[in-house]
Amino acid sequence: xxxxxxxxxxxxxxxxxxxxxxxxxxxxxxxxxxxxxxxxxxxxxxxxxxxxxxxxxxxxxxxxxxxxxxxxxxxxxxxxxxxxxxxxxxxxxxxxxxxxxxxxxxxxxxxxxxxxxxxxxxxxxxxxxxxxxxxxxxxxxxxxxxxxxxxxxxxxxxxxxxxxxxxxxxxxxxxxxxxxxxxxxxxxxxxxxxxxxxxxxxxxxxxxxxxxxxxxxxxxxxxxxxxxxxxxxxxxxxxxxxxxxxxxxxxxxxxxxxxxxxxxxxxxxxxxxxxxxxxxxxxxxxxxxxxxxxxxxxxxxxxxxxxxxxxxxxxxxxxxxxx
Ligand code: ADP
Ligand code: F6P
Numbered sequence: 196x197x198x199x200x201x202x203x204x205x206x207x208x209x210x211x212x213x214x215x216x217x218x219x220x221x222x223x224x225x226x227x228x229x230x231x232x233x234x235x236x237x238x239x240x241x242x243x244x245x246x247x248x249x250x251x252x253x254x255x256x257x258x259x260x261x262x263x264x265x266x267x268x269x270x271x272x273x274x275x276x277x278x279x280x281x282x283x284x285x286x287x288x289x290x291x292x293x294x295x296x297x298x299x300x301x302x303x304x305x306x307x308x309x310x311x312x313x314x315x316x317x318x319x320x321x322x323x324x325x326x327x328x329x330x331x332x333x334x335x336x337x338x339x340x341x342x343x344x345x346x347x348x349x350x351x352x353x354x355x356x357x358x359x360x361x362x363x364x365x366x367x368x369x370x371x372x373x374x375x376x377x378x379x380x381x382x383x384x385x386x387x388x389x390x391x392x393x394x395x396x397x398x399x400x401x402x403x404x405x406x407x408x409x410x411x412x413x414x415x416x417x418x419x420x421x422x423x424x425x426x427x428x429x430x431x432x433x434x435x436x437x438x439x440x441x442x443x444x445x446x447x448x449x450x451x452x453x454x455x456x457x458x459x460x461x462x463x464x465x466x467x468x469x470x471x472x473x474x475x476x477x478x479x480x481x482x483x484x485x486x487x488x489x490x491x492x493x494x495x496x497x498x499x500x501x502x503x504x505x506x507x508x509x510x511x512x513x514x515x516x517x518x
Contacts, residue, residue: 196313196476198228200244200284201293203261204235204268204300208321208333208452210460211261214295216252217468223249225476230289235296236268236303239280244287256461259336259453265296271303281312291475293468295319295332301483302500313480315471316496319464321452324368327499328485332467335459337364337451338375344447345379345413352411358401358431358440362416362424364451369417369506371451376415377514383412384514385427387419388506394422394430398438401431405439412440466491 233243294304297320319332369386376384
């Protein structure tokens with residue numbers, strides 16, 4: 196294989212540029228030609244494919260986002276649309292594709308592999324919901340961003356004797372809330388994987404925290420938890436007089452996805468990118484790079500996308516211990 200392409204797809208996150216740089220430089224060093232695809236699968240469909248040289252990926256390691264752009268492209272689920280994409284790849288003589296993205300994007304890579312087009316996936320999603328890898332590219336930086344916010348919120352919460360509801364991303368996965376709640380010493384963590392507690396129980400937890408003499412009550416809420424942050428806010432405000440604390444809400448939102456990637460994410464993106472390029476050029480397909488016990492390994496893409504990664508029981512136990 197002498198011509199490969201790379202795309203980034205789905206929600207962006209820190210560390211994508213490290214992947215692009217590593218795939219490009221590793222493949223160029225092996226004498227291959229490398230092509231970038233703009234805006235994920237949309238760029239394949241629209242034939243937005245251009246050649247990448249070593250200098251094109253210089254100076255990007257420390258930048259957030261993705262120099263290739265990303266997009267959601269729901270029409271890619273249609274086989275006719277995918278055939279158009281494959282026609283564009285074939286026209287340029289491209290023989291293999293590295294897909295960097297979350298569960299949906301990697302599912303796209305599986306279907307291309309099943310259409311006999313060689314693909315290798317790199318797991319990248321701030322949600323850390325991709326199965327068969329200990330962690331995905333982007334998660335570490337996002338956790339540090341959340342932690343910085345939580346530490347700052349704690350300062351002001353303690354100064355004013357306030358209860359804070361801090362909502363974090365994660366789609367239907369509670370990992371970001373759980374991990375940042377553990378590292379941030381939150382008083383309460385609400386994740387979709389664990390139903391409840393009721394609004395009454397949450398209010399009671401706030402009261403108990405006050406009675407125990409704490410100066411603040413920080414609650415980490417995953418965006419996918421039901422009935423949602425606003426419902427908790429409304430309920431707590433309706434019982435404001437009994438709580439001891441004032442109540443405030445901070446929805447961290449998209450700032451969690453941006454910013455300079457951490458050392459860990461730059462390194463993980465570089466390791467996975469290099470491994471992905473080598474695997475594709477050596478004729479492998481339908482595989483995903485994964486981090487397992489510190490080593491980069493390969494797992495079948497089809498297995499990785501079969502289910503979302505379950506919450507770690509060890510992490511849950513640790514949170515309970517710290518209560
Ligand atoms: P993420 O990759 O971050 O999980 P999405 O779930 O939105 O984000 O998926 C990103 C893109 O992957 C979709 O917009 C679509 O282009 C592609 N994709 C998702 N599921 C499939 C599928 N079943 N078949 C083909 N392409 C898919
Ligand atoms: O999957 C990453 C993520 O940031 C989720 O945490 C969030 O729910 C979603 O993407 C937001 O997607 P969009 O950028 O389409 O609003």
